[in-house]
Amino acid sequence: EVQLVESGGGLVQPGGSLRLSCAASGFSFSSHWMTWVRQAPGEGLEWVANIKQDGSAKYYVDSVKGRFTISRDNAKNSLYLQMNSLRAEDTAIYYCARDTGSAWQQFDYWGQGTLVTVSS
Amino acid sequence: QSVLTQPPSVSAAPGQKVTISCSGGSSNIGNNYVSWYQQLPGTAPKLLIYNNNKRPSGIPDRFSGSKSGTSATLGITGLQTGDEADYYCGTWDSSLSAVVFGGGTKLTVL
Numbered sequence: 001e002v003q004l005v006e007s008g009g010g011l012v013q014p015g016g017s018l019r020l021s022c023a024a025s026g027f028s029f030s031s032h033w034m035t036w037v038r039q040a041p042g043e044g045l046e047w048v049a050n051i052k053q054d055g056s057a058k059y060y061v062d063s064v065k066g067r068f069t070i071s072r073d074n075a076k077n078s079l080y081l082q083m084n085s086l087r088a089e090d091t092a093i094y095y096c097a098r099d100t101g102s103a104w105q106q107f108d109y110w111g112q113g114t115l116v117t118v119s120s
Numbered sequence: 121q122s123v124l125t126q127p128p129s130v131s132a133a134p135g136q137k138v139t140i141s142c143s144g145g146s147s148n149i150g151n152n153y154v155s156w157y158q159q160l161p162g163t164a165p166k167l168l169i170y171n172n173n174k175r176p177s178g179i180p181d182r183f184s185g186s187k188s189g190t191s192a193t194l195g196i197t198g199l200q201t202g203d204e205a206d207y208y209c210g211t212w213d214s215s216l217s218a219v220v221f222g223g224g225t226k227l228t229v230l
Contacts, residue, residue, distance in 0.1 A: 035219065037165075044122070045157070045165065045208050047219035059217050095164055105212045105219045106155035108176060110164040 002026040002109045004096050009114030016086050016118070022079040022096030022111055030054075030074040033099035035107060036081050038092035038116075048094070049081065050105065063089075086118045123148060124209055126222035133230050136199050140225045142192040142209035148220055152212045154192040156185055159206045159224075168207075169194065199229050 008020040022034070035050040049060045049070040058070050069082040079096050093115050097107035125143040132138040142154065156169040167176055169185035172192065184195040192209055209222040 037219075044206075044224040045159075045210070045221045047210075047221060050219065061218055062216075097165075100167075100170055102153075102171070104153045104171070106153060106167065106170040106210070107157075107165075108167045108170070110166070112164055 002098070004098065004109055004111035006094065006096055006111045006114035009094065009116045011117045011119065012086055013120050014087060014118055017082070017084045018086065018116060020081040020083065020094055020096075020114060020116070022081075024077045024079065024096075024098070027098070027109075029072075029077040032101055033103055033105065034072060034079045035097045035099065035105070036070060036079075037095045037097055037107070037110075038090075039095070039113075040089075040092040043092075046092070050099075051079070083116070086116075088118050090116060091118045092116060122223040123213060123216070123220040124211070124222035126207075126209060126225045128223070129226045129228065131228040131230055132199055134199050134201060137195065137197045138199060138227065139196075140194040140207050140209075140227070142194070142222050144190050144192075144211065144220075146190060147215035148190075148211045148213040149187065149192055150190040151214060154185065154187055154209055154211045156183075156192075156194045157208045157210065158203075159208065161205070165208065196227070201229050203227060204229050 036048040067085045093113040098109040157165040159165045172187040173185040
């Protein structure tokens with residue numbers, strides 16, 4: 001059974017940092033693009049970043065470029081999101097998601113999400 | 121302002137059919153596959169349609185997808201109260217080098 005379990009969310013002050021993790025199981029992690037998607041309270045989905053199977057390609061939404069870094073450890077079946085210089089507008093539930101395998105950035109499995117709150 | 125445009129809400133009676141539109145441009149829908157997601161209240165999104173019109177295993181054939189030019193449509197027939205949810209379209213935008221989602225459509229089954 002495919003499982004994605006996020007962790008690392010919490011309350012952080014503006015300007016602070018946080019590292020999210022996503023533990024994957026039940027599939028060949030190294031064979032799939034992986035993605036982070038966030039959802040601010042009461043708002044829609046916003047794609048944040050994705051990473052190729054071997055980590056050689058990474059893409060980010062403009063609003064997080066230079067502040068967030070996506071990475072993966074295929075030996076540990078884990079996906080990460082390092083978030084620096086956090087702002088109030090980064091407050092959201094952060095989901096990790098798996099690409100279907102076609103590399104067309106369509107997401108067939110999602111984690112339950114981890115809440116990040118940026119507030120003083 | 122989302123790159124993909126969806127109606128904020130749609131509604132229909134149980135048993136009826138509803139369609140949800142998703143409008144984009146040549147850099148996104150026009151040249152890439154569209155996927156659709158259902159998000160029930162308080163839960164993570166769930167893939168309903170991929171590659172414009174394919175259903176993952178376990179998704180009933182009441183759900184269908186289509187694409188024409190720079191627009192896509194999700195259709196739901198035989199509406200059930202359990203279909204009340206937010207629905208999102210998504211695709212890759214080749215100009216932005218980013219995944220883009222629609223703003224979401226809230227479905228109410230009256």
